[in-house]
Amino acid sequence: MADEELRPDIRAARERLSYRPNREIAALADHLRDGEQVSRLAGGRYEDSAGLLALTNRRLLFIDEERGAEAAQTFDLERISSVRWQSGIMSGEITVDASGAGAAFDKVLKDDGKALVDAVDNAVAGGTPPAAQVAAPPPAAFEQHQPQAPADPLPQVPSSELVRILRDRGVLTPDEFTHVVQRL
Known part of the structure; x- marks a missing residue:
């Protein structure tokens, strides 16, 4: 499938992949519900079948085109209690x-897997919905430093948003981010 035939959200997620299971990427739109937007992808294996993990604004799903039209495994975001990454x-x-x-997905490349787990963690912790992470620019308050008079109050930023920004800018490590989110 040519890039121009992919939905923009799927194309953007595909561009961030190290390994691209093209057959599943081409069929991904057929597995999505109305209004569902893809933010992250990772190739991997589930129950000895190679396929594609896709994170949307509503769920995490694994598809393997050899299995047919139904997703092999799907988890609504509000039902996920934890997601863990173990690196080799x-x-x-x-x-x-x-x-x-519960499910385990193995043979996931390091960069793709870690990014997907971080995005799921953020979505489950009540952070910015995954689809908004792809399309939305950074908050205007953080785009450029605008000096303010001392009497002006600082902009009010929800603590979860501030923690996410600190993680995205590399101030917090993923482990520190997880610890802070759990304490919030």
């Missing part, structure tokens, strides 16, 4: 726990 030399494993279900 070149790849790692993503473990998802949700109310009543």
